[in-house]
Amino acid sequence: xxxxxxxxxxxxxxxxxxxxxxxxxxxxxxxxxxxxxxxxxxxxxxxxxxxxxxxxxxxxxxxxxxxxxxxxxxxxxxxxxxxxxxxxxxxxxxxxxxxxxxxxxxxxxxxxxxxxxxxxxxxxxxxxxxxxxxxxxxxxxxxxxxxxxxxxxxxxxxxxxxxxxxxxxxxxxxxxxxxxxxxxxxxxxxxxxxxxxxxxxxxxxxxxxxxxxxxxxxxxxxxxxxxxxxxxxxxxxxxxxxxxxxxxxxxxxxxxxxxxx
Amino acid sequence: xxxxxxxxxxxxxxxxxxxxxxxxxxxxxxxxxxxxxxxxxxxxxxxxxxxxxxxxxxxxxxxxxxxxxxxxxxxxxxxxxxxxxxxxxxxxxxxxxxxxxxxxxxxxxxxxxxxxxxxxxxxxxxxxxxxxxxxxxxxxxxxxxxxxxxxxxxxxxxxxxxxxxxxxxxxxxxxxxxxxxxxxxxxxxxxxxxxxxxxxxxxxxxxxxxxxxxxxxxxxxxxxxxxxxxxxxxxxxxxxxxxxxxxx
Numbered sequence: 113x114x115x116x117x118x119x120x121x122x123x124x125x126x127x128x129x130x131x132x133x134x135x136x137x138x139x140x141x142x143x144x145x146x147x148x149x150x151x152x153x154x155x156x157x158x159x160x161x162x163x164x165x166x167x168x169x170x171x172x173x174x175x176x177x178x179x180x181x182x183x184x185x186x187x188x189x190x191x192x193x194x195x196x197x198x199x200x201x202x203x204x205x206x207x208x209x210x211x212x213x214x215x216x217x218x219x220x221x222x223x224x225x226x227x228x229x230x231x232x233x234x235x236x237x238x239x240x241x242x243x244x245x246x247x248x249x250x251x252x253x254x255x256x257x258x259x260x261x262x263x264x265x266x267x268x269x270x271x272x273x274x275x276x277x278x279x280x281x282x283x284x285x286x287x288x289x290x291x292x293x294x295x296x297x298x299x300x301x302x303x304x305x306x307x308x309x310x311x312x313x314x315x316x317x318x319x320x321x322x323x324x325x326x327x328x329x330x331x332x333x334x335x336x337x338x339x340x341x342x343x344x345x346x347x348x349x350x351x352x353x354x355x356x357x358x359x360x361x362x363x364x365x366x367x368x369x370x371x372x373x
Numbered sequence: 374x375x376x377x378x379x380x381x382x383x384x385x386x387x388x389x390x391x392x393x394x395x396x397x398x399x400x401x402x403x404x405x406x407x408x409x410x411x412x413x414x415x416x417x418x419x420x421x422x423x424x425x426x427x428x429x430x431x432x433x434x435x436x437x438x439x440x441x442x443x444x445x446x447x448x449x450x451x452x453x454x455x456x457x458x459x460x461x462x463x464x465x466x467x468x469x470x471x472x473x474x475x476x477x478x479x480x481x482x483x484x485x486x487x488x489x490x491x492x493x494x495x496x497x498x499x500x501x502x503x504x505x506x507x508x509x510x511x512x513x514x515x516x517x518x519x520x521x522x523x524x525x526x527x528x529x530x531x532x533x534x535x536x537x538x539x540x541x542x543x544x545x546x547x548x549x550x551x552x553x554x555x556x557x558x559x560x561x562x563x564x565x566x567x568x569x570x571x572x573x574x575x576x577x578x579x580x581x582x583x584x585x586x587x588x589x590x591x592x593x594x595x596x597x598x599x600x601x602x603x604x605x606x607x608x609x610x611x612x613x614x615x616x617x618x619x620x621x
Binding site: 116117215 | 467
């Protein structure tokens with residue numbers, strides 16, 4: 113929809129000031145954006161170079177621009193040596209990288225990626241992810257659609273969680289903080305009564321003891337954990353480790369979905 | 374509409390065709406087969422019981438109809454190419470990135486049309502030159518003159534063949550929206566040759582005299598009207614959103 117491939121159902125969306133759904137703006141938007149679809153959709157019988165050259169022409173890049181960008185992106189993605197090889201002979205990871213280069217051939221302001229690391233081996237996934245992180249440094253807007261929450265957490269500055277409708281949006285940290293039921297787990301050398309009394313005097317919600325392990329309900333672990341650890345140390349406790357559980361983006365996602373259902 | 378965009382798409386398709394052996398074979402072998410086979414049959418036929426070949430009076434009825442073989446080819450050859458260029462892209466999932474480029478539906482459709490139009494027309498014209506040369510070679514002794522080239526053959530080759538190729542391409546665009554594999558598209562696309570084959574049979578049976586220029590022009594006129602009708606159907610079928618959401 114945002115790539116002006118299908119009509120919008122409702123609402124308003126703008127890309128670089130142009131309105132999605134406005135026929136006059138559609139061509140302008142498509143010129144500004146790059147798309148990496150979930151199916152790479154390369155021309156298997158054409159070489160990597162010819163695949164990119166074709167798209168460069170469609171985006172009105174001059175011959176010099178095409179040459180420069182093809183070389184630049186193929187080198188960045190480690191495909192330059194294979195530039196004259198038919199894309200059909202490439203591995204899945206190589207095809208995905210070539211699709212990325214294709215989406216960038218005209219230096220788009222906005223890049224849309226639909227599951228760019230899906231079905232890739234860990235090494236290829238990392239290459240693609242690192243490449244996305246490099247692109248981020250170039251101050252491009254990257255719109256990444258993924259089911260891989262770990263990847264979203266690593267790559268994205270802002271995350272929107274969709275489950276048929278927009279459920280939440282924010283930085284990864286904001287979304288993590290939105291999760292209720294987060295706990296700090298503290299492993300101690302030994303638990304003593306003065307320590308528990310001191311902790312109960314604090315405004316912590318719930319404390320449970322399991323051997324020498326304390327589990328404390330917290331809202332904002334980054335702030336509260338400092339005070340908790342200080343209290344334990346003051347009460348003579350020896351802290352061996354501190355862990356926060358229930359604080360990943362996955363927890364935030366599952367929490368939101370459960371709440372919606 | 375920018376023709377340059379369409380030409381970029383067509384040029385890319387030409388590059389792809391060169392790598393597809395089955396498409397090349399169809400474009401080269403079939404017109405050559407017609408060019409050699411028919412003169413061969415004419416040369417061989419009728420040589421029995423002391424009769425030396427087909428009489429000149431019958432040749433003048435048969436020969437104009439033979440040009441219609443090229444109309445049949447004009448229906449057949451684009452179907453293998455158009456089905457690849459549309460259904461093939463759909464199968465290879467390369468339509469989505471193409472549709473995401475700043476090109477209009479009309480530019481893509483025209484590009485695909487050019488890509489499916491030029492190779493068959495070139496192949497047919499090249500094959501027909503050889504056909505006419507060989508046919509003249511085997512019929513000159515009977516007729517006492519070179520039958521080809523003539524104005525009627527020119528009308529068939531330069532007017533009717535392009536119109537028939539356009540019709541075939543348009544038909545294949547419509548077919549491509551309803552099928553999901555290249556083979557089925559080719560099988561359905563090839564049905565377009567039936568009307569041309571029908572006209573050829575009518576000519577051979579002397580029901581329609583295909584040696585009369587006005588008859589050829591009438592058939593060309595009908596083709597033109599059908600091309601226009603199919604153009605609107607094909608254009609209505611080839612909509613970006615339809616392709617992505619409704620094409621099977």
